[in-house]
Amino acid sequence: MTQDTLKGTVAAVGAVLSYLMGGVDAALKALLLFMALDYVTGVIAAWYEKRLDSVKGLKGFVKKLLMLVAVVVAAELDRVTGTSGIMRAGAIYYLLANEGLSILENLALAGILLPPGIKDALQRLRSKGEKPYEEPPA
8 A cells, every 4th residue: 555545545534534423623632532541541550450451451442432433423413403513512521521530530540649620520521411402492
């Protein structure tokens, strides 16, 4: 495969994924970053606790991919129902909060303490994603 073919393939795959997930914005970038940080901190926490397991690591990676499928489903529901991105945003915020809380748990397992305000903010963010969408008054 030539370098130009590789670049074209990566660009095409990126464009399709971007479309499927409703575009690339700050929320999606934050989710992708939190997913990566959660995976890395999870591996580090498992190492600290002497419980590294490649099968669990693979399951964790697959779980991250399935979380992105949830974003795709929410984005498509927005397209079909015309809800202007609210379902996608709710899904991303909910997953973002869960990933953030998981990162904090991993850090705690590794002996790192953080201010309680961070955990409170993530819990508030998660509760936003749990609220059903209400149509604004006409």
